[in-house]
Structures are given as C-alpha cells and as structure tokens.
Amino acid sequence: MTRDLDEEAPMRKGSLAWVTISALSLAACSGGASGSDAEEASDGGAAAADPTGGIVFMDSAPNPDLDPAGTLSDSSFSQAVLYALYDRILTFDGAGEIQEGLATEWSFVDDELRTFEFTLREGVTFHDGEALTAEVVKANFERTQELGDAAGATVRAAAGNIDSIEAADELTVRVHLQEPDGGFPFALATQFGMMLSPNSLDGSTGVDLEAVGTGPYELVSFTPNNTTTMERFEEFWGGTEGRPATFEVQYVTDDQTRLNALRSGQANVVLLTPRQVSEAEGTGLEVKVNETSSMWVMYENTSEALDDVRVRQALMHAIDRESISSALQFDTGQPSVQLAPPGHPAFLEDADDLYPYDPDKARDLLAEAGHPDGLDLEYVLLNTPEYVQITEVLQQQFAEVGITVDIVTLDISQAGQFMSGETGDLMLARWGGRADLLKTFEVVVGPEGTYAPGGVATPQLEEAIVEARGYAADDPERVNALQAVNRETVESAANIPVVTRSNIYAYNEGCFSGLDPYLASGSNDWRDVTIAPDC
Template identity: 35%
Template structure:
C-alpha cells in the first residue's frame, strides 16, 4: 500500500478530518492584535553559531514526557524530543518521525512509515521496535500521565524496521493529535530506566540538553546529526527560568536575554524599547478556576453556576491581563472551529445577586468555604486574589494556598490536594484531547472523576466520527454540556505575548501556544 504524508485515498474522509481537527488556525478575536510578521530571511543570512537566550516563567515539571504532569511542558520537550507527528503553525499534522501514515480496517488501525537514518542522542537507533517500546512504556510506566491518551491502542505491530501498525480497540479521531504531543514523544529505549531521565532527556530532537539547573537554566546544544538539514536553528538555546515578569522584562531590556515571555501589562513598555518586537498571538490556553466536583459543594450544578455568575471576567481581562485575552465561558476561543458561538463570553453575565439566588436554591444561603490552590506566578496570584474577592461578595470564602508553578499539576491532579485551582489550561493540538483530559470520567486532569452521562456519550461519538463537519457539530454539543452544567469557571482566553530582539528571525508560535524552535534563528 502506498502511503502519503497527507493521508492517502484509503481514508480520504479521515484525512480531511485530521487536517481540520488537529487544530484549525485561530483568528484574533475580541480586538486582539494580529501576530507580528517579518520578511523571510535566507539561510545564509542566519548565524549558525548563535546562542538564543529565552526567559520563561516556569520550567518543566520533569523531562520524562510520559510522566510529565503539565501540558505546557511540550514547549520544553519539543527541541529535544521529536514526536511521531509534528504540527504546522496552523496546527495541521505534518511528518515528524513518521513520514507517512494511513488508516486501515475502517479506522481501527493506523499504519505509519518511519523516518530512516535517525539516531537518539545516545546513539541508539530509532526504528519500529523503538516506537513499540515507547508506546508500551507510555501506557504502563508508573506515574504515566499519558496512559489514558493511549488506552485505545491495543497493540503495536512491528511490520518491519521502518513500519509500525497501531491496532485500536475503537476508532479515535484525535489519535494524530495525541501523537503530536507528549504521548508521541520518542525516548531512547536505552534511557527508559535512567534515574536521571527527569533531568537529562534522551530523544532524537534538533537539540540535546547539555545541562539542566532546575528552577534556573536549561542549556540546549545543537544535535549535529539531526535528520532535518532544513532546520535553521541556532547553535545553542539557553532557557532562563524567571518566574517574575518584571525580572524577565529587565533581562530583555539589559540584553541578558534575546526573548522573553511577557504579559499584557508589560507589552506596551516592551513595544517602546528600541530593537524589540512584540508578538501577540491568540492561543488555545485559557485562565480558569478548576473545580474538583467531588469536593466541597461543587457536586451541585447550581453552586457551579453561581460561581460563574460571581466572576467579573471583563474586569480580570482588563485589570490583570491588560487586554491580552478575552472573556470566555468555554475552553475554546473565538475563531477556533471547536468554539460554540451559542455560548459567548458573557453567557454567564457578572451578576452577584443571581449568584446569591442560586446559592440559596442550593440550600447554601449562608455561603460556604473551600481551599483554592493558586499557581504561584504573578498573573495567577493576582487573578486568584480577584476571584477570592468576587466570591467573597456573594458569601463564598476561598482560602488561597499558593503552589509552585512546576508542581501545580502534580499537586492538584495527581495528589488531588485542594478543592479548586486557579491556573492556566495549556493548549492541546486537538479539542477532543482537552475534553477527554478535563471532563471525562477517566481524564487525568479531572481529579474528582465527575462527569455526566451525556458528556461521556458525546465524547464517544466525537472520537468515533470520521466526518469533519459531523465531528465539529458533536464537539459543539459537548461544549454546550460543559457550559450549561458549569463543569468549571473559565475566565479568559489567553493571548501569547512574547518580546524578541529584532535580530531574532523565523519567530512563530503554534496554535498550542508553544514557540516553533524549528524555524528560529539569529540574523548575522
């Protein structure tokens, strides 16, 4: 059978679905500024010996992709770990370590052709057996955070050294999206039992980690034997971990870093600096008050609806995000195909009296108290305090406990501490991944395991549906169930704000919010 990177005639309908479902481009909404664009730079004008220094707010939870607990860890993994499937900037699945793929057996098997001549950083060969070993490890390793993602993969058949076939127990329309994320990251099998894997990753990526100082700096160096000679790249990346945004801004101002993650508050200041370009890009991440619906009073939908009416989303977007976002009541932003327009950002209008009335209907006229974890970064601390004050106005006491950023997901999801959490949901390359992880009964990011029969049935239909239009309609129904049942309290769809020196070329972000390091370079 002839295979094609764009998925062949064996599954034309699925091809169209996956091209859309992996993540359609998001158009700026709510007055957001379009991403900055630069003129193309010829490869010969890019300095191959350059070092790019980037200031981020947080480091990875761990460098083992199968056990990492934060979705945003993908931005640290991407330079080191190639995935079976990569993503274009708009989010379509494109060849990664798998060069071609085709669906077989009516969508119950995925056959993948693998790239030849690829070595892991430790010299081990990448082949079909390595794929089989990785997927089996991801499904079974103790503490796996991607086992549920791969639950439908019943077996991995090694057809030959360059071909694998993934047999599925049921059709799963988000599989290519899953394989473009942590579940598809390929670790050298010889490093599986390395006790230092959390600090010293071993992948096939364009960069290797030369040194990692937790909570300080990650030093990436170019992989000289990388399979993609078209990648521009720099000789070295230095990722500085600076939780305070003012410190990141000052590092950019003084030239200590070449790129910095900022917020809307500091964007105007950065735009006024000579030689600095500010890139504002809509993303699939969003600020949210997560609810463990098996704890406190959150099992009652009236209470959850009251919480939604108690939050002044626009005040938070304007006062804390400084416009770098837009109010939302659902997981998906305007302009993205999974967004259900029947539920605009003001679907739950700010109405403290309505919130009090709903609490009274729930038998909680006197209010209640709960423990609210807050990720200890300035934006989330400010948002958490705002949420605390707004809930206090309707008689709800939110007792804040700050949690270190890199440990937030482990503490809330895995250890199931806290009744609620104010933090950010990291973008996923397929909307069904977001729904599966956060809202189904087996979702890793659903610590209380609460769901509804309707949501479970709709999710089953979405995963089994191969027609893109029908699948989108089902996802819209799921969004309706999430909003009407008030599974959580979404607050703001995020806008990525990253400032770079004007010598940085090839800057782009994927729809998931991560920087595309494969195109990044420095002008000579």
C-alpha cells in the same frame, strides 16, 4: 475532507485538520509584531538568519526533568525544550493542523478506528547515532505503557488504550487499539510521539537528565529547574540551514528579572507578563503576542457544594471577565466561558450569552440552591504572582454575591492535593490546552479527568464524550460531536473558564523570526526560530 476507512484505504500524506485559520486571523494573533517581523516570519527569516548565533531564552516555567513521558513534563508550559530535543511521530503547524514528522504517511486502516498504521521517514538518526526504526518506536510505546500511573496524563490515555503494537517492517508501525479513538493521531503529535534513543530505553543513559532524541537540537547540559543548554544537531533530517548554533533556556520566575536581563544582554528573548507589555514597548523592545490554546480556568470538585449545577452557574455569573481581561491581562487575552479556543470549529458563538456578568442572577441561583445567606468554598491558590493577582480579583467578585472563598495556599508542585480530592472545592490554574480538544474535555471534565476530582458533572457530559471518541479526526461529523461536548460542558458549568492566555515575548527589534503562534499548545515550538546577526 471525507474518506472511507477500510483495509484498502491508501496511506495518507498531509494534514488532519484541527482548525483552519485564515492568514488574516493568524496575523491578528501576532499581536505586537511589526510588519517587517511578520514578513520575515512568513519566509522563515532566512535572509536575516545567523547560523553562528545563539538563542538565550528566559522562561518562567521550569523543566524538572527531560522525560517526555513522565508526569513532570505533562504541563505544556515546560515543553519548549522537549520540542527542540525530541521529534514526534507527527507534528503540528502553527494553526494546529497535523503534519508530517518522523512519519511521512499515516492512516486508520479499518473503519472501526482501532488499527492505525504509519510509515517512518528514512534515514533518521538519534543524537547518539542510533537509527530510528519501527522496532525502536514499538519499544518507546511499550515503555510508556509499562510506566502506568507513573506516566504523565498527556500520554497515559493513549498508551493505556493500546492493545498491541506491530513492527510490520523496518519502517512501518501498526497500532491496535482496545477502543476506537479517532483522535489517536493527535497523541502522536504530542509527548506520546516523542521518541527516545534505544540507549535511553535500555538504561544506558538516564532518561530524566540525559535526553537523546532526534530533534534539531541535542543536549549539552541540564540543571533541573534552572538551565537547559543545547546545540544544533548537525545530522538533523530536516537540515540545519539558518538554525542558530546554540539554544539555551533559563528558568527565571521573577518577571522583572527576566525583562532586566534582556536589557542588560544576559538574554536575547524573554517571556513577559501582560502588565509588562507597555514597559517593554516604551523602551524600544519588540513585543510578540502569540495566541495559544491556553487559558485561565478554575477546576471544580463537584463532590461537595459544587455538586449542585445552580451553584456552579452562580460562580459563572459572578465573574466580570471583561474587567479581568482589561485590568490584569491588558487585553492580551479574551474573556471566555468555554474550553474551546476562539477559531476552533467547536467554538460556540452563543456561549457568552449564557453567562453574562450578572451578580443578581448569581445571588438568585445561590438562593435556589439553598444558600440564601451565602456560601463558603475552599479555594486552592498556587503561589505565583500571576495566580495571586487574579485570585484577589475573583475573591472580591465572589464576595459581592455572597460567596466566601477560604484560601489554601500551596506551592505549584503541590497541586496534586486538589486533583486527588484531598483539598479544595476550586483551584485556579493556567490550562495549557491539548492539541485535540476532545482530550481537553477528557482531562478537565471527563469521568476520569485529572482535573475533575469529583467526577463528571452530568451523565449527559459523559455520554457526549464517549460518542465523540467514535469519530476520526478528519470526519466532519467529529466537529458536531465536539460541539455537543462543549455545549454540555458550558451549560452544566462543569469547568469555569475566565480568560484566554497568550504567550508574550520581548526581544530587540528585528532580532527574531519564526516565533509564531502555535495554537496546538500552551507553549511555543522554537525549532524553526532564527536569530539575526549581532543579536
């Protein structure tokens, strides 16, 4: 949709498109879901909903704390709890399109994309009874600004670009930006848009451990990296019909322990790894495979040997993505050489043609780069079972073209050693994606990117990122700009994607509805998930 941006532009109610996905492709994304489950999900599962029941979900990714603006909540894999406790100014639907949240109307009110205005929903209260007002939103934004480098990367960029904030009236907020940012609405639909109660902001409650938001669930208890227990918020502005009475998330790192807990009744829904799908289905459990924007990637430090594009391209050609997808992801993910997920308008249909699996080409490129006898690289391994499995395969594939990777094993909490440039040429990780693809490029390969310790790979990539910032989220030309960023990222091998990664859930047949693909994030939004009786 195209519209003029000027001082008289009407406030907008509706969605800003991230990606349009047909009903057919969404159905395909649901993987192992049965036909009956898909039908229930489409109408919210209201017929089967048990409002007295409770969800007990065992996840592999923990929540160290509950501050949405903090660095420990930056990963999308720990956001299921945050989505339940906190509302956002704007939200996403399952296909990643921006929708109403705490705001019902929103718009840029100038044609320079520097002034963004939104109107809050009337009558919203926090879990402690405090009212949501424009002044509260202003205080939340200012608090994130004051955090500075202590804020998570997801919120830091948005907060850092704000020049000033106005509470124009009780429910109207006007944000003035330092630099044009057509993607600012996307930030409001992520952690930056999660609002804390005024009592949290003034220190009356501890933000890290005592979450007080406006979400559909309120906090009962929280043990960091162990368990979060929540109960339905009866005053939730969106109503309570069909929503389970309780929602508990337990963090269990061992894959088999989670599956065994489901079988024994300790949990009623668990996260699976790809290799567990056949086992779960073989015992009569229902399996749901949800596509997300998440994928397995290797981040690069381009300040040393990887400064040469030919070395980076050699790494791209050395990877047999099809075999990794089949043998390790059990075809629950797709081979990929680009950061744009399949179905996104900026997805490049011809990208795979640039980097077929070709060991001979990889060797030739290394020789051209001055490494005819091979090359040694330092590889950071984050010590979890899935990371180890993929690393073992990659290590073997690299060795076949003469690249020796010296493994440096770190706990996942020590990943900052790579991001600071202190350790490693390469680091494999699960990229959780960003709702706005431009933010993915900025964080992963941008000139100040968290995961690009060696800086931007090429001047052309930096120029393309800067240009893309000048388009509004609903401007059709923004797609072309994102494609240009994507193409330069791929051609310069500024990052090394491997395969996409889905979220895979198991539960007893017919027990859950509404647990649908959530393509805007690497996590799922559980706020509208319902549970059937006797589950």
